[in-house]
Amino acid sequence: MVIEDLSHEGNGVGRYQGYTLFVPGALPGERIQAKATKLKKQFGYARLMEIVEPAASRTVPPCPIYKRCGGCTLQHMDYQAQLEFKRKLVEDNLRRIGKIEGVPVHPTIGMEEPWRYRNKAQVPIGEEEGGLIGGFYAQRSHEIIDMEACLIQHEKSDEVVARVKEIAGKHGVRAYNEETHGGLLRHVVTKVGFATGQIMIVLITNGEKIPNRDALVNELVSSVPGVTSIVQNINTKKSNVIFGDETRVLWGEEYIYDTIGDVTFAISARSFYQVNPVQTERLYGKALEYAALTGEENVIDAYCGIGTISLFLAQKAKHVFGVEIVPDAIEDAKRNARLNGMNNVTFAAGEAETVIPKWYEEGNVADVMVVDPPRKGCDEKLLDTIVAMKPERVVYVSCNPATLARDLRILEDGGYRTVEVQPVDMFPHTSHVECVVRLYLKDE
Known part of the structure; x- marks a missing residue:
């Protein structure tokens, strides 16, 4: 079978006697042998058995657990080929879903060094032969693959996880067991300020009491240079949600700090902050x-989070109004505005599709609208408000080309023209791609 394309998940797409098969690990242009594993009416899945003729874009994944871990999906593909795949993925979605053709989709902005780019790690903890293990879940399972290093995480995250496993295990901390709901340590979350070097360690526990807590904390502080914050988050729920509702500072500060361009951000245990600061600066610069x-x-700025894009825009705008559904994020956004001495920003907590129409009714009309929605895209009511409000320019920041294309179609039908699209590779070696889109109001 010859692989003709890649799916949006990065799986090879081939046809056998006219029947479509998705083959993880296969690349376009390859002739392969595969074994069908799951068949449906219109398509199926197959396991790659042998590469008869490899693609020119095939490369050897440097990660020793790549085939078992579900974190990366494209390490076997040359990086330049990954960038072109992502550009083509955006272009195909615009044409197929949005019926938008002839709009420039620029070459994907990649990284000079596409490794060790993540400033945050969320590592599930388990036990094996009495010792603590920590790593990532195997593909499509909750089996924890123990690891010593993750090549897309900051090196400090590897160091923190190794020390936590060693020190917590020594002090009698047991790992959480999903089946019995027993044990204590569920996840270790690390956050690293790339610009400041500050490190936060978050211990997510199935209960309040940590055995030998003070000794454990002191050993972590002394063994990991750069740690400025150790936090406990308590999550006793029987669910896959990582964070619970209660957070306590065990040592140091409640926040670490990082900068993107000229803007400084305070990052708490539960703050959403873009995980690739190098590419975030390029993404926001393009916005x-x-x-x-x-x-x-x-x-x-709809979906403003902790104010990252809002504060970038405030450097050049008369006034920026940001809205976000998570109240804690709005408090962080206000704190970040004060931190940077920016007085030309106003933040409100609530649904963008509720707050912005209310602002519009009150006469608060935007000259420029910026949207950065979650993967599901913009709410239809928000899109209707944009069309009614008629800002001169719309900047759409997207993490999902499919919902982007759907929403652009609605905006185009409402009087906007998609001028250009810039993909940005925020997550090298995965199939994810972010975009920034420039839209102008058509001349009436």
């Missing part, structure tokens, strides 16, 4: 370019 601000514009 700022597409907003084409002169200092006279009112800007609305």
Whole structure:
């Protein structure tokens, strides 16, 4: 069978006697032998058995647990080929779902060094022969693959996880067991400030009491240079949700700090903060370019989170209004505005599709609208408000080309013209791609 394409998940796509098969690990242009594993009416899945003729883009994955871990899906593909795959994925979605053709989709902005780029790790903890293990879940399972190093995480995250396993195990801390709901340590979360070098360790526990807590904390502090915050998050729920509702500082500060461009951010245990700071600066820089601000514009930032894009825009805007559904994120956004001495920003907690129409009714009209929605895309009510409000420019930041294409179709039908699309590789060696899109109001 010859592989013709890649799916949005990075699986090879081939046809056998006209029947479509998805083959993980196969690349376009390869002739392979595969064994069917799951067949449906229109398509099926197959396991790669042998590569008869390899693609020119095939490379050897450097990660020793790549085939077992579900974290990366494209390490076997040359990086330049990954960037072109992501550009083509965006272009195909625009054409197929959005019926948008002829719009420039620029080459994907990649990384000079596409390794060790993640500033955050969320590592599940388990037990094996009496000792603590920690790593990532195997593909499509909750089996924990123990690891010593993850090549897309900051090196400090590897060091923290290794020390936690060693020190917590020595002090009698047991790992959480999903089946029995017993044990204590569920996850270790690390956050690293790339610009500041500050490190936060979050211990997520199935209960309040940590055996030998003070000794454990002191040993972590002394064994990992750069640690400025150790936090406990308590999660006793029987669910796959990582964080619980209660967070306590065990040692050090409640926040670590990092900078993107000229803007400083305070990051708490539960703050959402882009995981690739190098590419985030490029992503937001492109959003700022597409907003084409002169200092006279009112800007609305829907889905503003902790104010990352809002504060970038505030450097050039007259005033920025940000809205976010998570109240804690809005408090972080206000704190970050104060931290940077920015007075031309206003943040509100609530659903973008509720708050922004209310602002519109009150006469708060945006010259520029920026949206950065979750994977499900923009709420239809928000899109209707944009069409009614008619800001001169819309900047759409997307993490899902499919919902992006759907929403662009609605905006185009409502009077907007998609001018250009810039993919940005925020997550090298995975199939994910972010985009920044420039839209202008059509001349009436």
